[in-house]
Amino acid sequence: MRARFSLVFAFAFAAAWAFAFAPGEARAQTTTSSAPSVAGINGAVQRLEPDRVTSADNSNENPHSSGVLVNDLNFEDCQANLVYGFDLAISNLSYASTYLLNIWAGTQDCSQLANRQTEATAVCWPLITPVIVNSNPYNVYVRMEDIVSQAFTTSHIVSYAAATQEVCQGQTATGATAITVYFFFTDAQGNPYGNVQPYPLTVDLRAGDVQGNISLGVGQDLLIVNIPPTSDPDTQGWNVYCDPPPGNVSGVATVAVDAPTNNGQCPAQVPDSSSVDSAVVDANDDSSADSSVDSSFDSAVPTILDDAGGNACGVKLNDAGIPAPGGCSSSSVLVPGTAGVTAVTDEAGVTTYEEASTITDEAGTQLLSGGAMKLPPPSQYLCGQGGPASSQVNLLNLRDGVYYNVAVAAVDALGNVGPLSNVPCGEPVPVNDFWKLYYEAGGRAGGGFCSAEGAGTPAGTSGLGALMIASIVAMVRRRRRK
């Protein structure tokens, strides 16, 4: 009796083990005996060069945005025209010539015919033209532009058409959307067969706007950016951009003078540099005029320029020699996100883009809605970052006397950088902090916690601290003795 029971038990265990650890193809065969099936997916991200798909071992493999998951799809990915490459394990390949591999995207089960039958009722859209599979594993590529093309439209196409880059602007509201890519086989009538393999994605193509105008506070070798609070939960932080970038100020210090009437000299300012109380520096580093200028700005005597424009003495000029309000010249890199577009899809599923609208909140502040997403300024212009609750960001390591254009953009969880804010201009100026005034008053303390400050004071010693430690040790020892 015991031997029979052991035999039955062993057989049952072996059967269970075999089922649990058998290859996917074998399991698929037990559930679908007459149709091919997508048994597994290995997702990867690859770069799609214009009009072609790169090979799997392309040196540009995995150009995905840093800091986000492989199944996160953001504006930068879309704009870069990336593709997902999938390796599909196909079961029952001998039947595959009868059936077509379908890849659809949507928010509901796309294998269901009702979800992809007509444009009016479809909640899914195709990512490829259905194909006959002739190899296992089968490599297939899906363009991110195609994935997002219908994600934010009310009606959806049911026949594949390659999307263009404009679809990357299709999201007008902030926040992430869950989109799933479905892999499955159908017959010629579109009826699904075999397993359905979903691949979930998080799609977010838009970061929020800066809700109001930023302003600048000044300090010594620094600017303080005042950022209005945001009510957009999508905003996970702020990027601050400076033009010229900190540490890359190659401009010339100039002082505006009126040329024609005084032969290029402003009597009140020439030639004593000590009388110069303000300066203007070229904000555009790529200017040809900049390449020939003095790089030792701090110590150099400001160059007296002749604007030849009949301006009054002391008027500040920008790098183009034109009087500029506040001494600032506008930045060609930092452009406020004022010109936006909004995606509109008509009944035929055709998406068009309209200018962004401006709305006014209850406080009377004008806000942009649906402004165009753009790739952020080059990273060299990034000069500060803040958290979502930050109302101020300090921009350090700037130079007194240099005018900086500053803009702020919201950043979301998927690394999208929103439209730039207004672009105020500010100039760091010398200030009197306590330590400076103390020294000017004759004080000479300081030098660090470990500095030797006089006879009898050993360097690196906080004498009282040592005494306190000794006292505590004595207490502990005494307590132990008790």
Add this chain to the structure above:
Amino acid sequence: MKSAWIGFGAIALTGLLSAFGADARASDDGAFEIARPDAGRSPQNFEMEVRVALYNPQVDSDPTLHGTPYAAVFGSSQRYELAMEFDWQAIRIPHLGTLGPGVSVGYTNATGIAQRTDNGLPASQETTSLTIMPLYLVAVFRVDTFMRDLHVPFVPYAKAGLGEALWRASNTAGTSVGPTGTLGEGHTFGTQLAAGLQFSLGVIDPHSAQQLDESTGINNTYIFAEFMMSDLTGIGQSHALYVGSNSLVFGLSFEF
């Protein structure tokens, strides 16, 4: 310098007596006895104070300064110090009180706007701060015989010892750097004297006080007021930032 000797002397005397008290522990019928449990009460050896002081650093009192840089930047508004003190009641003097060492760590900060040198517009938004962490080691003498023997809920006390403050001058960009490149941080030595009066909260509700003792070991809870003279002017230092303060201190203390 005289006050420094007072501080040194107080600490040295306390250390000596503490050592004597430890040695005399076995024979508590001598002139001094260590703290020991009273009948029905848990042992009492330590006291902890939570202190809030009205702290105004005497930076501008430095006679080598010509001007008042502290007042110019931070004004004359009241600043506060938050501190903790831990005392060891090492020696009990019968029918008088306790004597022992105490240590304290505090924190205070003054912040103002660093104004533009040219007083132009827009106004500066840069801040400048002076952060001070006062420390001291003192001998603490508490006369608790009024409370223990006469049931008067007041305990006068005095403290004397040495003080030191770690300090840092900073601005929005970080630690300030002087015109000669001197870093705006350092430490200043000095003396510490104080006298105060504690009021025992146990008299308000003796039953609760007894329960507190039984459940937590806290013998007495006090509120106190104290006048503190923190003369941090740089003992043995050729250059020192005067960061001491003559302050009123209020707080809550626990004996356990």
